[in-house]
Amino acid sequence: xxxxNNIEVVYDRVILVLKGVSIDVREGAVTTLLGANGAGKTTxxxxxxxxxxxxxxxxxxxxxxxxxxxxxxxxxxxxxxLGLVQVFEGRRVFEQLTTEENLVAxxxxxxxxxxxxxxxxxxxNYFPRLKERRHQQSGYLSGGEQQMLAIGRALMSRxxxxxxxxPSLGLAPMLVEEIFGIVSRLVREExxxxxxxxxxxxxxxxxxDHGYVMENGRIVLEGPADKLRDNADIKEFYLGLNEGGARxxxxxxxxxxxxxxxxx
Amino acid sequence: MSxxxxxxxxxxxxxxxxxxxxxxxxxxxxxxxxxxxxxxxAQGEFVMLSGLIVAVVLTVAGAPLIVAVVVVLAAMIGFxxxxxxxxxRPLLGRPVVAVIMATIGLxxxxxxxxxxxxxxxxRAVSLPIGDEPIVLGPASLPPIQVVxxxxxxLLFIAFHWFFKKSRMGVAMRAVADNQQVAxxxxxxxxxxxxxxxxxxxxxxxxxGIVWGSMLGVDVHLALxxxxxxxxxxxxxxDSIGGALVGGLxxxxxxxxxxxxxxxxxxxxxxxFAPYVLMILVLMxxxxxxxxxxxxxxx
Numbered sequence: 001x002x003x004x005n006n007i008e009v010v011y012d013r014v015i016l017v018l019k020g021v022s023i024d025v026r027e028g029a030v031t032t033l034l035g036a037n038g039a040g041k042t043t044x045x046x047x048x049x050x051x052x053x054x055x056x057x058x059x060x061x062x063x064x065x066x067x068x069x070x071x072x073x074x075x076x077x078x079x080x081x082l083g084l085v086q087v088f089e090g091r092r093v094f095e096q097l098t099t100e101e102n103l104v105a106x107x108x109x110x111x112x113x114x115x116x117x118x119x120x121x122x123x124x125n126y127f128p129r130l131k132e133r134r135h136q137q138s139g140y141l142s143g144g145e146q147q148m149l150a151i152g153r154a155l156m157s158r159x160x161x162x163x164x165x166x167p168s169l170g171l172a173p174m175l176v177e178e179i180f181g182i183v184s185r186l187v188r189e190e191x192x193x194x195x196x197x198x199x200x201x202x203x204x205x206x207x208x209d210h211g212y213v214m215e216n217g218r219i220v221l222e223g224p225a226d227k228l229r230d231n232a233d234i235k236e237f238y239l240g241l242n243e244g245g246a247r248x249x250x251x252x253x254x255x256x257x258x259x260x261x262x263x264x
Numbered sequence: 265m266s267x268x269x270x271x272x273x274x275x276x277x278x279x280x281x282x283x284x285x286x287x288x289x290x291x292x293x294x295x296x297x298x299x300x301x302x303x304x305x306a307q308g309e310f311v312m313l314s315g316l317i318v319a320v321v322l323t324v325a326g327a328p329l330i331v332a333v334v335v336v337l338a339a340m341i342g343f344x345x346x347x348x349x350x351x352x353r354p355l356l357g358r359p360v361v362a363v364i365m366a367t368i369g370l371x372x373x374x375x376x377x378x379x380x381x382x383x384x385x386x387r388a389v390s391l392p393i394g395d396e397p398i399v400l401g402p403a404s405l406p407p408i409q410v411v412x413x414x415x416x417x418l419l420f421i422a423f424h425w426f427f428k429k430s431r432m433g434v435a436m437r438a439v440a441d442n443q444q445v446a447x448x449x450x451x452x453x454x455x456x457x458x459x460x461x462x463x464x465x466x467x468x469x470x471x472g473i474v475w476g477s478m479l480g481v482d483v484h485l486a487l488x489x490x491x492x493x494x495x496x497x498x499x500x501x502d503s504i505g506g507a508l509v510g511g512l513x514x515x516x517x518x519x520x521x522x523x524x525x526x527x528x529x530x531x532x533x534x535x536f537a538p539y540v541l542m543i544l545v546l547m548x549x550x551x552x553x554x555x556x557x558x559x560x561x562x
């Protein structure tokens with residue numbers, strides 16, 4: 001569905017951020033991209049969705065293909081028209097607009113107003129909580145509701161591929177579970193393909209079918225989600241479990257600080 | 265009604281109608297600031313240019329009023345589209361000061377070129393509305409002020425509808441809220457910037473007609489643009505309703521100051537009263553009465 005083939009991303013013409021990243025997002029499945037802060041996960045998403053241009057970044061090598069169309073170098077609003085949409089990290093709702101106006105803005109690419117109305121109904125169907133808040137200014141919604149709105153707003157363009165950037169950020173565990181549950185439902189029922197960037201590796205590997213681990217602008221590990229869950233390094237560094245599968249105690253980590261680098 | 269009260273009523277009524285005409289000009293400023301974050305210091309010059317175009321079409325070409333209105337609307341839309349494309353788009357993403365300097369320069373250019381192209385004499389814009397004052401209770405108003413006030417109210421209703429109800433208006437507010445996210449939602453941000461400038465052009469054209477008709481058209485017409493700043497700072501730089509309320513308050517304050525203070529100090533209070541009010545408002549509510557407050561999450 002979405003193929004990223006060996007891309008390089010350069011900011012300001014000098015700073016090399018991605019050094020040959022290849023990812024394959026399969027149709028109707030969740031693919032997750034894990035990695036520490038600054039690994040280049042968000043840059044990867046921005047390169048795909050085309051918003052990189054407004055941050056003076058550029059895809060200098062490789063190709064990004066959506067279906068059989070090449071989309072690297074395209075501008076964000078044209079990419080969205082082709083059926084790929086990014087949900088930004090930190091929710092980023094249009095704070096001055098009401099919930100429903102956010103959805104209307106999200107449906108901008110729909111030519112017919114009836115399609116926008118149908119889209120709004122679909123979003124309310126998946127996120128009933130948004131319907132209760134429909135006329136409220138979205139800046140005053142709770143964090144969880146804003147995350148739901150950000151996802152719902154992205155759905156308004158009726159995308160085939162959704163890029164989800166850290167939907168769990170700053171939310172209570174129960175809300176995270178609720179939101180991931182809805183995402184899984186969306187993938188099943190609306191045939192969405194999702195590329196999920198997460199720090200919460202437990203959650204991400206639970207819903208994903210396939211996973212990639214990124215470090216320092218490169219993909220260092222790749223495999224089916226269940227294989228990754230069993231990988232010793234992933235267990236230790238992302239899931240916080242030791243060899244025997246027991247939760248690690250802070251006392252053990254206190255005395256020596258070891259960081260795993262796949263590359264060095 | 266006592267004579268004192270009648271005097272006050274007349275002053276307030278005059279202030280309201282002048283204030284609505286101020287808010288008409290302020291509206292052009294707010295539209296651009298709201299959508300593109302650009303502060304347009306040439307708003308008064310836009311009005312002057314519109315006035316010049318209307319006056320020349322009416323007096324030199326001798327065309328009927330309706331033709332002049334169509335010509336000035338088309339010219340101002342074309343002018344602001346071109347301006348956005350040629351001057352402001354290359355400045356996208358640059359510091360705000362760059363845009364401010366560009367519009368200040370533009371203002372100087374327009375003030376200089378206007379008389380060169382259109383002649384420097386003061387021209388009249390005569391609307392077919394007569395000179396008989398319109399009597400409203402104990403007070404009366406010149407008909408041009410009534411026309412200006414009604415035009416302002418109609419434009420405000422139209423823009424209010426546009427921003428609240430139309431999909432384009434909602435998209436424009438989304439652009440104003442967060443450009444990057446708006447882009448990711450499939451909104452062509454640059455097209456909406458151009459649209460905002462074109463709408464400012466339309467508003468300026470209307471302003472040029474009513475203000476030109478009231479004051480006569482020459483370079484000094486650009487000075488009404490100075491009143492934009494107290495109005496928008498009072499109302500909030502990015503609030504359309506604020507432009508309306510701010511204009512009304514400034515108009516009434518100005519009129520009352522002229523009526524009650526001028527006899528004691530020998531005149532001129534109406535020129536600085538709005539600025540005194542502006543400074544007071546800046547101290548209490550820096551974002552204006554209706555300006556958007558940044559929502560802080562704690």
